[in-house]
Amino acid sequence: MTTSTPKIRFVMIGGFLGAGKTTTIGRLAKTYQDQGLKVGVVTNDQAADLVDTNLLRSQGLQVGEVAGACFCCNFNELTSTVEKLAADERPDVVIAEPVGSCTDLVATVIQPLLRLFDAQFDVAPYGVILKPSHGLRILRKENNTGFSPKAAYIFEKQLEEADFLIVNRIDELSAEQVDELVTLIKEFAPETPILRQSAKTGEGFEALVDMLDQRGAFGQKILELDYDVYAEGEAELGWLNSSMRVTAEKPFVLDEVLLGIVERLRTELATANAETAHLKTIGLWDGAYGVANLVSSDTAAIMSLESNCQTQEAEIVVNARVAIDPQTLQTLVEKVVQDVAGEQGLKVEFRQTQSFRPGRPVPTHRFAKPQA
Known part of the structure; x- marks a missing residue:
């Protein structure tokens, strides 16, 4: 059987x-x-x-x-x-x-x-x-x-x-x-x-x-x-995913860097009158990870997950979904990351950045009538 x-x-x-x-x-x-x-x-x-x-x-x-x-x-x-x-x-x-x-x-x-x-x-x-x-x-x-x-x-x-x-x-x-x-x-x-x-x-x-x-x-x-x-x-949303590695000669507080990036971007985007749908960044190193995010223009940037980590290097990923031109968004993100890194004494190596507007949805399947 x-x-x-x-x-x-x-x-x-x-x-x-x-x-x-x-x-x-x-x-x-x-x-x-x-x-x-x-x-x-x-x-x-x-x-x-x-x-x-x-x-x-x-x-x-x-x-x-x-x-x-x-x-x-x-x-x-x-x-x-x-x-x-x-x-x-x-x-x-x-x-x-x-x-x-x-x-x-x-x-x-x-x-x-x-x-x-x-x-x-x-x-x-x-x-x-x-x-x-x-x-x-x-x-x-x-x-x-x-x-x-x-x-x-x-x-x-x-x-x-x-x-x-x-x-x-x-x-x-x-x-x-x-x-x-x-x-x-x-x-x-x-x-x-x-x-x-x-x-x-x-x-x-x-x-x-x-x-x-x-x-x-x-x-x-x-x-x-x-x-x-x-x-x-x-298509009105600019979409950005960017990965990078940051290093320093002496230990830095990872959460301060993550929140600093998101808070600085919040200010820059507000100045540009660009509504944020979601902005988040994660930092990872040696089993520790922290996440900072912003969910709209009228809310605060927060550490949604604290790493409580001090390190001399980390991998960072930034995701941004904002009502703004994607190339402008990329320029802002790269500038803010470099500014925060400079203040913290960090060196940044950008690994990969993709910025674009989503294309027209073309479903693989679409059923017009329901079937249980």
């Missing part, structure tokens, strides 16, 4: 740039591991050198990366990356983190998995994390959201296709702000369940795990989507 290979539980957590997907996925992976499950993670970006990949690997997770296009436009790479993870040690659960400027993921990722890979994958409900800073502005219909209506269109479509929505960062919000967000979401998507959580502290996390354990007719909300508006909304 033969036994069939158990399906891999496929969990995808979406949300706009800076919503807190990586922190959520890291905590979720640890939760599953504590349950005795083997976990794989697949990150996704328009280019290589992704902070999220480095961060999750630094946490000891098995991580594959789909780079060069979003999951929808590189669907075959998504499935082959999962196969590579399974070839090493077959995971019970794979958690996928899509590009934060992508939408239409039900029609182009979930439905293809349900129809074409039903024997391999058991697909969980699709959750989307709402980003409070831009979410409040967009859902309030404010005149100045920081982005054009075309970029706000992507944000709204992400919420529209979700099986459930997550208000994250509740540790950073007042009770009144959380209540306002929930009220606005209910007005926008009245039939969609809403969770409240802090991925950073773990508050409300049990509800997320319970929701993802649900079975039923999920992944059915196929969007009516104007791909011209979608493409133009994505």
